[in-house]
Structures are given as C-alpha cells and as structure tokens.
Amino acid sequence: MLEQLLQFVVTGITVGSTYALVGLGFALIYNASQVVNFAQGEFVMLGAMVAVSIVGAGAPLPVAVLGGVAATTLVGIALEKLAIEPARGASVITTIIITIGASILLRGVALLIWGKDIYALPHFSGEEPIAIGSATVLPQSLWVMGVAAVLVLAVRLFFDRTMLGKAVLACACNRTAAQLVGINVQLMLTLSYALSAMLGAVAGVLVAPIAFTSWDAGVMLGLKGFSAAILGGMGNPMGAVAGGLLLGLIESLGAGLLSSGYKDALAFLIILIVLVVRPSGIFGRAAVERV
Amino acid sequence: MKRLAGFYLFAVLVALLPVAFPHNYFVTVVGVTIGINAILAVSLNLFMGYAGQISLGHAAFFGVGAYASGILTTRYGVDPWLAMLAGLAASGLVAALIARPILRLHGHYLAMATLGFGIIVNIVMVEAEGLTGGPDGMTGIPPLPLLGRSIDTDLEWYAVVAVVLLFTVWVSLNIFDSRAGRALRAVHGSEIAARTLGVDTAAAKSNVFVLSALIASFAGSLFAHQQSFISPGSFGFFFSIELVTMVVLGGLGSTFGAVFGAVVLSLLPEVLVVLEDYEVLVFGAVLMLIMIFLPQGLFVGTVRALRGIVARRAEAPVAGEG
Numbered sequence: 001m002l003e004q005l006l007q008f009v010v011t012g013i014t015v016g017s018t019y020a021l022v023g024l025g026f027a028l029i030y031n032a033s034q035v036v037n038f039a040q041g042e043f044v045m046l047g048a049m050v051a052v053s054i055v056g057a058g059a060p061l062p063v064a065v066l067g068g069v070a071a072t073t074l075v076g077i078a079l080e081k082l083a084i085e086p087a088r089g090a091s092v093i094t095t096i097i098i099t100i101g102a103s104i105l106l107r108g109v110a111l112l113i114w115g116k117d118i119y120a121l122p123h124f125s126g127e128e129p130i131a132i133g134s135a136t137v138l139p140q141s142l143w144v145m146g147v148a149a150v151l152v153l154a155v156r157l158f159f160d161r162t163m164l165g166k167a168v169l170a171c172a173c174n175r176t177a178a179q180l181v182g183i184n185v186q187l188m189l190t191l192s193y194a195l196s197a198m199l200g201a202v203a204g205v206l207v208a209p210i211a212f213t214s215w216d217a218g219v220m221l222g223l224k225g226f227s228a229a230i231l232g233g234m235g236n237p238m239g240a241v242a243g244g245l246l247l248g249l250i251e252s253l254g255a256g257l258l259s260s261g262y263k264d265a266l267a268f269l270i271i272l273i274v275l276v277v278r279p280s281g282i283f284g285r286a287a288v289e290r291v
Numbered sequence: 292m293k294r295l296a297g298f299y300l301f302a303v304l305v306a307l308l309p310v311a312f313p314h315n316y317f318v319t320v321v322g323v324t325i326g327i328n329a330i331l332a333v334s335l336n337l338f339m340g341y342a343g344q345i346s347l348g349h350a351a352f353f354g355v356g357a358y359a360s361g362i363l364t365t366r367y368g369v370d371p372w373l374a375m376l377a378g379l380a381a382s383g384l385v386a387a388l389i390a391r392p393i394l395r396l397h398g399h400y401l402a403m404a405t406l407g408f409g410i411i412v413n414i415v416m417v418e419a420e421g422l423t424g425g426p427d428g429m430t431g432i433p434p435l436p437l438l439g440r441s442i443d444t445d446l447e448w449y450a451v452v453a454v455v456l457l458f459t460v461w462v463s464l465n466i467f468d469s470r471a472g473r474a475l476r477a478v479h480g481s482e483i484a485a486r487t488l489g490v491d492t493a494a495a496k497s498n499v500f501v502l503s504a505l506i507a508s509f510a511g512s513l514f515a516h517q518q519s520f521i522s523p524g525s526f527g528f529f530f531s532i533e534l535v536t537m538v539v540l541g542g543l544g545s546t547f548g549a550v551f552g553a554v555v556l557s558l559l560p561e562v563l564v565v566l567e568d569y570e571v572l573v574f575g576a577v578l579m580l581i582m583i584f585l586p587q588g589l590f591v592g593t594v595r596a597l598r599g600i601v602a603r604r605a606e607a608p609v610a611g612e613g
Contacts, residue, residue: 030399087582087586092345093345094586104578111571112568226403265415268410271403276404279396
C-alpha cells in the first residue's frame with residue numbers, strides 16, 4: 001500500500017509539474033495584463049507538435065525541442081500583437097472570448113497540418129525506469145520535474161532580480177504609472193505573451209514522450225493549467241506552481257485510490273470547494289473590492 | 292404595443308418561414324436545431340447579458356434536462372411530460388443549491404467555477420454507465436406525446452420548438468423591462484451601487500441563474516425527445532463555449548441578439564461543410580474578428596449603426612434648410 005502511494009506521488013508530481021508550467025504561463029499574462037489566455041493549452045500542443053515534425057524531418061532531438069519552443073514563442077507574440085493589442089480596453093468577457101477564439105483557431109490550424117493522429121517525441125534519455133525504493137520513475141519524468149523546477153526558479157529570479165522583470169510587474173501594478181516612469185508597456189505585454197508561450201511549449205515538449213500529443217491535446221492541459229493558476233490565486237506565479245503540483249497529486253491519488261474515470265471530476269470538484277471556501281485561491285490575497 | 296413590436300415581427304417571421312419554404316432543409320430540419328440553440332442562448336443571456344455574470348457551464352443544465360427525460364422514459368417507462376418535469380425539478384434544485392456559493396465569485400473565478408461545474412456534470416454522464424449508457428449515450432428515447440398523438444415530423448417539431456422559443460423570448464423581453472430586470476441591470480452596472488440602492492443582489496443573481504437553468508433544462512428535454520438519441524458529447528465544455536459565443540456574437544444583453552447569434556452559429560457548420568477541414572479554423576477566426584472589431588456584437592452593432600444612419604437621414608433636410 002505504502003509503495004503504491006509512493007508511486008502515485010511520483011506520477012502526481014510529474015503531471016503536476018506540467019500543470020505548474022502551464023499555470024505559470026496563465027499567471028504571467030494575467031499578472032501583466034489582467035487577461036486570462038484560454039489559448040495557453042494550445043501553446044503546449046503546438047510546442048510538442050512542431051518538435052515532432054522537426055524530429056520527423058530528421059533533425060536531432062535538441063534542435064527539435066528548441067525549434068518547437070521558438071516557433072510557439074513566435075505564435076505567442078503574434079497572438080498578442082494581432083488579437084489582444086487591437087482589442088485593448090475590452091471587457092473581461094470579451095477578452096475571454098477572444099482567447100477562446102484564438103485557441104479554436106490554433107486547434108484548427110493544427111488539425112489541418114497534422115490531422116487527427118497521435119504523436120510522440122522520443123524520450124530525452126532512455127526509457128529504462130529507475131527504481132526509487134519500491135516505486136519506479138521514468139527518466140523522462142525526471143526531465144519534466146527538473147526542467148520545471150529550473151524554469152520556475154528562473155521566472156522567480158527574473159521578477160525579483162532583473163530590471164526587465166520588475167518592469168513587467170510595474171505594468172501589472174499600474175499601467176499609467178509604469179508608462180510615466182518610462183517603461184514601454186506595450187513591449188512588456190508582448191514579452192509576457194512570449195514568455196508564457198515559451199513556458200507552455202517547454203511543458204509540451206517535456207511531456208510529449210510520455211503523454212503523447214494530438215491536435216486537441218491542449219484543451220485539457222489548458223483547463224488544468226487555468227485551474228492551477230486559480231487554485232494558487234490568479235496573479236501569484238508561485239501560487240500557480242503550488243496549485244499545479246497540488247492538482248497533479250490530487251489527480252494521481254484520486255485516480256489510484258478512487259477511480260480513474262472520475263479523476264478529472266475530482267480535481268474540478270476540489271477547485272470548486274476551494275473557490276467557495278476561499279474565493280481568492282489558496283495562496284491569493286483576499287481581493288479588496290474597489291468602488 | 293410598441294414595446295413588443297420587435298417580438299410580433301419575430302413571431303410572424305417564425306410562423307411564416309415554414310409556410311413560405313415548406314420543404315426547405317434549412318427551415319424544417321436545421322430550424323429545429325436553431326430553435327433549441329436560440330432558446331438556450333436567450334436563457335444564457337438572462338444570466339450573462341442582463342446580470343453581467345459569466346457561465347462556462349450552461350450546457351450542463353441542458354444535459355440534466357436531456358438525461359432526466361432520457362433515463363426516466365427509457366429505463367423506467369415514465370411519461371415523457373412527467374420526466375420533463377422531473378428534469379426541471381432536478382435542474383432547478385441543483386442551480387439553487389450551487390447559486391449562492393458560486394455567485395459570490397467574480398470574473399475569472401466565476402468563469403472557472405461554472406466551467407468546473409459543467410465538466411463535473413459531463414464526466415458523470417460519461418462515467419455513470421449503468422444509468423446514462425456512458426460515452427456511447429442512450430438510444431430509443433420516445434417521441435413527445437401531444438394532444439393524443441406523437442410529435443414526430445420535422446414540421447411538427449418546428450412548431451413545438453417555435454412556440455417554446457417565442458414564449459422564452461417573450462418572457463425574456465418582459466423581464467428586461469420589469470422591476471426584476473432593472474435590478475439585474477443594476478447588478479450588471481455595479482453590484483455595490485445596486486446594493487446601496489437596496490437591491491438584494493445575491494437573490495437577484497441566484498433567481499436569474501435558476502430561471503436560466505430551468506429554461507435550459509426544458510430545452511434539453513425537448514432535444515432528447517426530438518433526437519431520440521443523446522450522448523455526453525452534446526452537453527460538454529465546447530457546447531457551453533458555443534452558447535456563450537452565440538450570446539456574445541449577437542450582443543450581450545439583447546434578447547434578439549442572442550437569437551441572432553444562435554441562428555448564425557447553428558448555420559455556420561452547415562455552410563462550412565463545404566470547407567470541411569477548414570471549419571474549425573474559420574469558426575475560431577470569425578469569433579476573434581467579431582470580438583476584436585465589433586465587441587458589442589454583430590446584431591447590436593448593426594442595429595446601432597442602422598439607427599445612426601436613419602437618425603442622420605432624418606436630420607439632414609433640417610440641416611439643409613438652415
């Protein structure tokens with residue numbers, strides 16, 4: 001029983017790490033512009049798909065990984081420039097619908113290019129499971145957890161230690177004030193879309209060897225990332241990471257101990273309960289309503 | 292009389308369409324789907340357009356109605372009308388139970404909560420195989436009996452759906468101008484201001500949520516009996532999104548806007564069949580373009596523009612004389 005539990009925890013942390021990266025992407029954009037980007041899951045799918053195609057063309061894996069991430073980052077920038085910027089000042093509902101439209105559009109493009117087949121990337125470093133006590137872990141899972149941890153740390157340092165990161169935060173705090181002190185607000189917004197697309201794509205290429213990918217793989221990942229961000233308290237990047245890990249654990253334990261069919265329902269049920277009990281998320285500050 | 296002029300015009304149009312085009316596929320077959328979608332869009336608009344809230348889980352109530360009708364009639368031999376009532380009771384109860392806690396949330400949090408609720412209901416439909424038939428759905432749902440016979444031709448269904456749609460539109464238009472409607476619009480404007488004016492905002496929001504759930508459930512029962520087959524795919528996250536899109540496409544807050552949005556989005560797949568693989572892509576692009584360039588909605592935007600032109604025409608001669 002205890003061994004099984006350990007196995008569920010290992011699986012949970014692997015899955016949770018991807019949710020954390022997707023959630024971090026949500027939080028980044030929300031932090032800079034108060035927009036929830038429903039196309040975040042499609043970034044995950046695109047990153048993996050492009051990488052798969054590059055590998056298929058005969059290029060080595062590292063090139064494919066970089067190519068997938070780079071292409072997706074460009075898509076993120078295009079989304080901000082072509083869809084979000086022209087609709088500046090729109091209501092929350094309108095921006096939600098715009099990003100939902102973008103996610104449907106990206107899915108349509110993926111369907112046209114790659115069809116309905118399911119693809120996988122080769123494992124980064126072998127498929128021999130490593131034993132940890134009685135549980136086993138795939139080397140790819142270690143890649144997922146390791147890279148996620150490094151990226152989370154990097155994002156943290158970026159906001160805490162660099163001028164650029166602080167400038168992005170300033171835009172989130174007060175756009176006008178940021179502009180007055182000479183920050184190029186528009187550039188910071190574009191940067192936040194680029195960064196969150198990059199994070200999504202990295203998550204995509206990391207899990208593609210174990211969880212596979214297809215044209216509609218972004219939907220559930222996007223929803224889970226959104227849940228992670230909400231669970232952590234929207235606008236708190238580290239909260240999103242914690243939320244993602246928690247969600248991964250809940251799912252894995254729920255699937256193992258209760259029922260695999262209801263694992264998604266369980267995850268959303270817990271989010272509902274958290275929202276009802278603590279409307280600002282577990283790690284969010286209680287919102288102060290402005291009149 | 293003038294207040295409901297639009298409604299009478301709409302009613303005449305709905306009544307005349309099948310008379311003018313009795314064998315037109317788009318009127319008699321697609322018309323029923325459009326009608327059911329329009330009922331759903333109008334009900335969602337009560338919640339989103341009037342009260343300014345967001346729901347990404349409206350399809351759940353549509354599904355509860357459909358499955359209540361499906362399960363009770365096929366598995367327990369309950370009379371279709373009684374099954375429909377049971378569905379209404381279930382939807383109303385669920386909506387009332389979750390309304391207060393969920394509707395305290397705002398913006399993205401409310402979006403997440405309603406989305407989560409919709410997904411949970413959908414997963415139950417897939418997983419509770421013994422009751423719902425699981426992912427394969429359930430077949431053999433009997434037709435709806437009315438006045439001693441069963442409704443089974445396209446034209447009869449058109450008539451039934453049309454009557455329900457007209458009633459829904461009429462209710463929606465009347466709510467807009469009523470005391471309750473003004474309270475909802477006050478909530479939309481500013482919840483805090485509404486509260487200081489003595490509006491019980493929690494009750495206003497939860498009442499309209501329950502009402503929109505009841506209408507959706509009724510539409511779900513109609514859908515189940517009309518299709519005679521239901522599966523979880525019809526009541527999932529995507530359909531909830533499509534419903535939101537219908538409402539926003541027409542123009543939030545406008546009843547006829549919601550109907551218009553339902554017509555356009557229900558026809559789009561029929562027309563886009565020509566484009567086959569491009570369908571999803573075009574759907575997404577249309578959605579984005581409208582929201583970016585016409586955020587008040589296609590219907591409301593066009594009506595406003597036309598009114599502007601008419602007003603300018605009326606002013607023009609005066610300006611010429613002066």
